[in-house]
Amino acid sequence: MVKEIQLRVSLQEERFKDILLTKSARQLAIGKDAISGIKILRKSIDARKPKIYFNYKVAVFIDEQVPEDSIYTFEYKDVSQGKAIHIIGFGPAGMYAALRCIELGYKPIVLERGKNVRDRRRDLKAINQDHFVNEDSNYCFGEGGAGTYSDGKLYTRSLKRGDVRRIFENLVFHGASEQILIDAHPHIGTNKLPKVVQNIRKTILKYGGEIHFETRVVDFTVNKHKIESIQLQNGDDMPAKRVILATGHSARDIYYLLDKKKIAIKAKSFAMGVRVEHPQHIIDSIQYHCSGKRDSLLPAAAYSLVQQVKDRGVYSFCMCPGGFIVPAATANGEVVVNGMSPSKRNNEFANSGIVVEINADLDLNKYEQHGALKGLEYQKDLERLAFTSGGRTQAAPAQRLTDFVEGRLSNDLNPTSYQPGLNVAPLHSLLPKFIGSRLRKGFEAFGQKMKGYYTSEANVVGVESRTSSPVSIPRNDSLEHPEIEGLFPCGEGGGYAGGIVSAAMDGERCAEAAINGL
Ligand SMILES: Cc1cc2nc3c(=O)[nH]c(=O)nc-3n(C[C@H](O)[C@H](O)[C@H](O)COP(=O)(O)OP(=O)(O)OC[C@H]3O[C@@H](n4cnc5c(N)ncnc54)[C@H](O)[C@@H]3O)c2cc1C
Numbered sequence: 001m002v003k004e005i006q007l008r009v010s011l012q013e014e015r016f017k018d019i020l021l022t023k024s025a026r027q028l029a030i031g032k033d034a035i036s037g038i039k040i041l042r043k044s045i046d047a048r049k050p051k052i053y054f055n056y057k058v059a060v061f062i063d064e065q066v067p068e069d070s071i072y073t074f075e076y077k078d079v080s081q082g083k084a085i086h087i088i089g090f091g092p093a094g095m096y097a098a099l100r101c102i103e104l105g106y107k108p109i110v111l112e113r114g115k116n117v118r119d120r121r122r123d124l125k126a127i128n129q130d131h132f133v134n135e136d137s138n139y140c141f142g143e144g145g146a147g148t149y150s151d152g153k154l155y156t157r158s159l160k161r162g163d164v165r166r167i168f169e170n171l172v173f174h175g176a177s178e179q180i181l182i183d184a185h186p187h188i189g190t191n192k193l194p195k196v197v198q199n200i201r202k203t204i205l206k207y208g209g210e211i212h213f214e215t216r217v218v219d220f221t222v223n224k225h226k227i228e229s230i231q232l233q234n235g236d237d238m239p240a241k242r243v244i245l246a247t248g249h250s251a252r253d254i255y256y257l258l259d260k261k262k263i264a265i266k267a268k269s270f271a272m273g274v275r276v277e278h279p280q281h282i283i284d285s286i287q288y289h290c291s292g293k294r295d296s297l298l299p300a301a302a303y304s305l306v307q308q309v310k311d312r313g314v315y316s317f318c319m320c321p322g323g324f325i326v327p328a329a330t331a332n333g334e335v336v337v338n339g340m341s342p343s344k345r346n347n348e349f350a351n352s353g354i355v356v357e358i359n360a361d362l363d364l365n366k367y368e369q370h371g372a373l374k375g376l377e378y379q380k381d382l383e384r385l386a387f388t389s390g391g392r393t394q395a396a397p398a399q400r401l402t403d404f405v406e407g408r409l410s411n412d413l414n415p416t417s418y419q420p421g422l423n424v425a426p427l428h429s430l431l432p433k434f435i436g437s438r439l440r441k442g443f444e445a446f447g448q449k450m451k452g453y454y455t456s457e458a459n460v461v462g463v464e465s466r467t468s469s470p471v472s473i474p475r476n477d478s479l480e481h482p483e484i485e486g487l488f489p490c491g492e493g494g495g496y497a498g499g500i501v502s503a504a505m506d507g508e509r510c511a512e513a514a515i516n517g518l
């Protein structure tokens with residue numbers, strides 16, 4: 001017999017060997033001997049009160065053998081002779097579209113402008129050390145897309161859009177830890193993601209798919225409202241009947257191309273702001289009600305904050321406990337920051353984007369002449385401003401949090417995890433008032449919600465501008481662009497995802513749609 005029960009284990013109890021066995025036996029009123037094994041199904045931390053608990057959901061096996069750890073399998077077929085589906089972009093959306101094509105018996109032909117994960121590392125080093133951004137290979141572009149050298153948090157709110165568990169099991173199948181199936185807030189970590197991505201590549205190639213790195217798509221031919229071929233940067237023309245466009249939200253050249261070809265795109269609401277960085281111990285002491293070091297059983301603490309300021313949401317985005325701020329620009333002449341963390345989240349800093357919602361219909365009056373690209377142009381202007389005010393390298397403009405809110409230039413800055421370095425800048429007066437004034441009010445409110453958060457020991461770093469796409473590419477019920485048969489806008493770049501998991505789920509859906517009638 002197997003019984004699923006909930007257990008609540010205090011931090012002190014967590015140290016006792018066999019605590020789950022003891023508690024399970026007590027709750028089920030049976031002897032420990034009757035229990036042949038316990039499998040943890042879910043684990044979360046409840047740190048709302050000073051006494052911290054772990055909440056477990058467990059399966060208790062009574063007089064019955066515990067099954068071997070399940071090995072997830074996916075039914076991949078040999079597609080080497082299958083009909084082709086072209087996939088532009090090898091981020092989470094493109095990778096999962098390719099895997100789904102193989103399950104369905106179709107041959108994915110992936111075209112990716114960036115390099116494989118190993119070669120890509122050299123370009124990341126060049127951004128951090130030489131302040132040089134390779135426009136095809138950076139934190140956003142290359143094998144695994146923006147998801148590879150990312151934080152690898154696997155939270156999603158789009159539970160209705162697909163089978164989240166299936167995405168997780170597939171990640172485990174390709175080498176992620178089974179822990180992601182248990183944790184309430186699963187996370188892979190930037191040190192582990194490249195291996196998972198490489199394994200996905202191996203599966204695609206093993207079953208007869210194709211992946212072409214360093215292959216940028218620059219145009220496509222449409223004839224009688226049907227996609228006909230794809231043009232590559234090297235001049236090649238590739239005939240294609242079904243194209244999944246999964247180029248992510250940083251592929252600005254794709255938005256410009258669609259706009260130039262008068263193919264419908266739309267301005268979309270998005271969010272921009274700054275990244276704030278605290279010493280991790282400050283966040284730990286607030287969230288875990290402790291002073292000094294957190295308990296060794298507790299992970300680096302996270303937070304999630306939101307405040308309505310003058311009719312717009314100000315909120316934390318992509319919070320990275322024990323992490324690093326990274327330079328996520330995709331071109332020289334711009335500075336963009338984002339965050340990532342290793343699987344152990346053991347760095348001494350906690351960083352998070354703090355962003356202001358930008359309503360595409362109401363807030364971009366000065367950019368109306370750019371039509372559907374108005375949000376993109378606003379985003380670009382902010383990134384250029386960060387570049388010039390940071391000193392015209394990948395060093396980022398920064399200010400102490402209290403100075404930013406109180407409107408004075410900082411004399412100096414706190415230590416940071418951001419490798420290219422920080423330069424003092426008056427972000428409070430440089431940022432557009434629409435964003436800056438809301439951020440300042442937002443930070444004050446966050447200081448009320450989390451005592452100790454509002455501190456001069458934190459830095460505010462500019463700019464966090466790539467939270468989601470400022471443009472969406474429309475599609476109809478069959479997930480095709482309404483004007484072009486055979487073109488399937490997909491993932492974050494189309495406006496259909498906002499993170500690794502939702503992009504992966506959208507990739508699968510687009511693959512299922514693309515094989516229709518082929
Ligand atoms: C530093 C960082 C940390 C992040 N942390 C998290 C996190 O913890 N959790 C989370 O859920 N999300 C995180 N994200 C966001 C997440 O990575 C994205 O939401 C996700 O990768 C979007 O997937 P996608 O496949 O739609 O697009 P992308 O991942 O952007 O992939 C698009 C791919 O298309 C390629 N491409 C673009 N243009 C062309 C072209 N013309 N020709 C050929 N190829 C092209 C690009 O090179 C890229 O590889 C993070 C992002 C960054 C940058």
